[in-house]
Amino acid sequence: MSDRLNILVTGASGLVGAETTSRLVRAGHHVYGLVHNVGEIVANNGRRVSSAPWTAASARESGVVRLLRGDVTRPRFGLDSETWSSLSASLDRIVHCAAITDFGRPPEIYQQINVTGTVHALELAQENATPFVHVSTAYVCGNRDGVIAENELDVGQRFGNAYEESKMRAELIVRKAAADGLPATVVRPSVVTGTVRSGRVREFKNIYIVLKLLSKGLVSAIPGHFDACVDLVPVDHVAAVLTAATEDFDRARDLTLHAVGAPVRMRDVSDTFAEYPSFHVPRYLDPNTFTPDCLSRVEKKYYERVVSLYDNYFLRRQRFDSAIADRFVRRPSTAGSSYLRRLIDYALKAGYLGSTLPVADRALTPLKVGER
Ligand SMILES: NC(=O)c1ccc[n+]([C@@H]2O[C@H](COP(=O)([O-])OP(=O)(O)OC[C@H]3O[C@@H](n4cnc5c(N)ncnc54)[C@H](OP(=O)(O)O)[C@@H]3O)[C@@H](O)[C@H]2O)c1
Structure with a gap:
């Protein structure tokens, strides 16, 4: 030491x-x-x-x-x-x-x-x-x-x-x-x-709130590019x-x-969300034509109060070089989509993003009357 x-x-x-x-x-x-x-x-x-x-x-x-x-x-x-x-x-x-x-x-x-x-x-x-x-x-x-x-x-x-x-x-x-x-x-x-290994986080704030609103379909469309990425x-x-x-x-x-x-592309977000049966998959609209008026009244409220604060991150095509930092601690080698999956799995386990659907075997087992 x-x-x-x-x-x-x-x-x-x-x-x-x-x-x-x-x-x-x-x-x-x-x-x-x-x-x-x-x-x-x-x-x-x-x-x-x-x-x-x-x-x-x-x-x-x-x-x-x-x-x-x-x-x-x-x-x-x-x-x-x-x-x-x-x-x-x-x-x-x-x-x-x-x-x-x-x-x-x-x-x-x-x-x-x-x-x-x-x-x-x-x-x-x-x-x-x-x-x-x-x-x-x-x-x-x-x-x-x-x-x-x-x-x-x-x-x-x-x-x-x-x-x-x-x-x-x-x-x-x-x-x-x-x-x-x-x-x-x-x-x-x-x-x-x-x-990096379990996706565990002490508190769900900032980007997690956006993931929640999108996954629950409380905001169904945002201005974004499929190849934009957030690190x-x-x-x-x-x-x-x-x-x-x-x-x-x-x-x-x-x-x-x-x-x-891990750079997570907007494409990774929609592809990964699609793997979760309870999730809505957000649509990305051309930022030149997107207006909050294309959302429902409730969605517009969530969009304006929360998602709009972050939406320019869905348009950026940035990659961060880390050659100097890597001389001290090597950057995690995880791919964006698998890391995102880990974060979602942890948030589901913690109850933040709703609950996971039962695994297939359990879902297909008939329940007796009175059993839950
Ligand atoms: N979280 C991220 O995604 C992120 C990304 C990039 C960079 N950073 C940078 O990383 C650093 C830590 O961020 P974090 O995520 O740990 O933020 P955080 O969880 O919001 O913590 C911020 C800390 O600053 C304290 N603080 C706020 N106002 C203060 C004041 N007037 N006097 C003394 N302390 C005050 C807060 O104490 P109280 O809560 O008791 O007020 C809290 O302990 C920041 O410099 C941030 O810019 C964070």
Whole structure:
């Protein structure tokens, strides 16, 4: 194992933050978690990571996360200056996960949490030149098509939403701090979903909500291209890349790592949905002619409130290169359609996408009266 490090994880209760915190704790590091509203760390497998409040005296402890409550939008995260100074003096690494990841919020919310929040996290790092691992998104590439390289950032792209734009602004600020001498590295996950082997995910949010609305036929048609693809990355792979960049920071310094997984084409979505008898298969309509008015009144409501926030992802033809990240942790080799099937199977098992139809033998066995 690498040397024990004192690591602060911001956004430690979030999907990515909690899984990364759990790994770093298991690896024997002294981990401090910055938490905000949710004050506990639950790993992706549903297990609570043992925690206790942070105090200057209690630092350097293994097996337990020391928690600080703070708000990244506030200077010094809203901590008193004594806590801020002793925290900064104790750190070997900062992993900055805290962000707002929901779509459809007002632009100023993304600015405050994702951009100003990063400025404040960098200020903590700059106190003692603490190596800074910044969590961005592969989708800082915006709407442009083709192969996206890890060393590309601002190439005049147009963004799909205010979230992506805010994450690019934050990355530019991290790059500027790095150019001024701060040791920093950037990790860019794509769309974070269930684990590579079982598809398990701690919570069903973002893309899962779209899968639910489409599979239930609550929105039957969307603007989309059969060959467009969305990259889905297993949460355990993202945590593995973040852990590697944190532990092996000297090698990761100044690099950008795509923590990406399997490109899932819209064709894979409709073909895979067709394998599930209880699922509706969405139709993809030409984006030039699609209008929400072609949907029923109920569908239109779901489309406008949820699916429209994501629908430009159904039009993009992007592939993420991960040659640099692969030097740390190899990208999962799973094919898009089989990974999607795993995610759906897990969501069905958990009851999120309804229930599986009985296997054929069971379905064909006659039931006695009163039996269910
Ligand atoms: N999930 C994805 O698909 C995805 C894809 C690409 C990149 N990323 C990036 O990965 C990182 C982690 O994302 P995630 O999926 O783990 O998000 P998440 O589950 O929504 O967690 C976000 C975390 O940030 C915290 N946070 C929000 N506002 C805060 C504030 N004002 N002060 C302090 N903490 C605050 C939240 O705490 P509370 O809940 O207690 O407020 C939560 O712990 C983010 O930087 C995100 O941009 C995520």
